[in-house]
Amino acid sequence: MRQMRGILFTMGGRRGQESINSAGVKVVRLLGLLASHLSSATNAHNSFYLVERLRGKQHDDSYLRGYDDLLDKSELSWLDQWRKFKGDGVALRIVDGPNEKDRRLWRHVFPAFLQSCVKHSGAALSVFRESIVVVVSRYHPSISQV
Numbered sequence: 346m347r348q349m350r351g352i353l354f355t356m357g358g359r360r361g362q363e364s365i366n367s368a369g370v371k372v373v374r375l376l377g378l379l380a381s382h383l384s385s386a387t388n389a390h391n392s393f394y395l396v397e398r399l400r401g402k403q404h405d406d407s408y409l410r411g412y413d414d415l416l417d418k419s420e421l422s423w424l425d426q427w428r429k430f431k432g433d434g435v436a437l438r439i440v441d442g443p444n445e446k447d448r449r450l451w452r453h454v455f456p457a458f459l460q461s462c463v464k465h466s467g468a469a470l471s472v473f474r475e476s477i478v479v480v481v482s483r484y485h486p487s488i489s490q491v
Contacts, residue, residue: 366448370441373399395462395473401433408458409435415453420446 377400380393397403409428416424423446427435436458439447 366440370437373437377402394465398458398462399434399436401435401437405461406435408454408461411457412453416450420449423447424450 373396376393376396380396383393394403398405406428409424412424413421423444427439427450430438432438436454439451439454442448
């Protein structure tokens with residue numbers, strides 16, 4: 346899972362990470378456009394399951410449940426607002442959110458989000474990770490050590 350954090354550029358919670366988070370969100374949105382184009386031409390739906398979940402096209406907000414013991418009252422209130430949000434892409438909105446509460450929430454929500462993705466598409470995540478490592482290692486050979 347640590348590799349997926351690096352790949353998705355969503356390690357929120359540190360100073361200076363806002364631009365990295367925004368870049369990761371832009372990449373996921375572009376991949377979403379690619380996914381919708383490819384899925385209409387082929388049966389590539391399972392290959393982009395993670396991207397579709399991040400974009401909110403696969404409706405499952407179970408990753409937003411079960412943090413009552415970990416968060417303080419203001420953070421729980423903020424999380425409850427996200428649970429009630431009716432738009433698409435809640436995960437991407439939390440990652441790219443300007444509020445410090447969003448970054449703190451994402452640190453709790455991200456592992457559960459990835460776990461639910463792995464349950465539904467473990468093979469697709471492995472292929473996705475391997476593809477990213479191959480592409481990145483062309484430019485940065487040290488990535489092969491990760």
